Amino acid sequence: MIELAYGAALLGSTACMAVLDARFRLVLWREGRRSLIVLAIGIAFFLVWDLIAIAQDFYHRGESEAMTGIMLAPELPVEELLFITFLCYVTLVLHGLIALGLTRSGRLHETAR
Numbered sequence: 001m002i003e004l005a006y007g008a009a010l011l012g013s014t015a016c017m018a019v020l021d022a023r024f025r026l027v028l029w030r031e032g033r034r035s036l037i038v039l040a041i042g043i044a045f046f047l048v049w050d051l052i053a054i055a056q057d058f059y060h061r062g063e064s065e066a067m068t069g070i071m072l073a074p075e076l077p078v079e080e081l082l083f084i085t086f087l088c089y090v091t092l093v094l095h096g097l098i099a100l101g102l103t104r105s106g107r108l109h110e111t112a113r
Contacts, residue, residue, distance in 0.1 A: 005066040010082040017086070017093050026096030027089075035092060042088035043081075050076060050084075 021027050027035045053059035054075045061075045070078040 002065050003068050006064065007068055007079050007082055010079065010086050014082070014086045014089055017089050021089075021093050021096070024097070024100060026100060027092045030096065039085075039088050039092060042091070043084050046084040046088070047081070050080060 018028070022029045050059060051073065054073070059075060061071070061077050067077055067079050072078055072081060
């Protein structure tokens with residue numbers, strides 16, 4: 001079961017971001033279609049980045065018992081896709097959280113006047 005640990009941790013972390021997102025309607029539960037497009041563009045960008053790095057011999061698959069060994073391409077483990085997805089999603093959620101905070105902060109300042 002250790003070979004599923006890293007992927008499970010990434011999926012669990014992404015699920016936690018989804019709960020936060022849903023609770024405060026930050027990204028996908030606010031503007032679902034647009035958010036999915038932005039998320040897909042981010043994932044595609046970083047996958048192309050990885051593929052270029054692999055082709056230039058800058059990037060190699062790490063060896064770990066916590067990884068499944070499932071490869072999407074030479075030197076590109078499935079966990080990399082899970083990580084990229086988490087990275088892009090957490091960035092969108094953070095952006096939404098900051099925007100929400102600034103909006104609420106602005107409302108607080110307006111009511112204090």
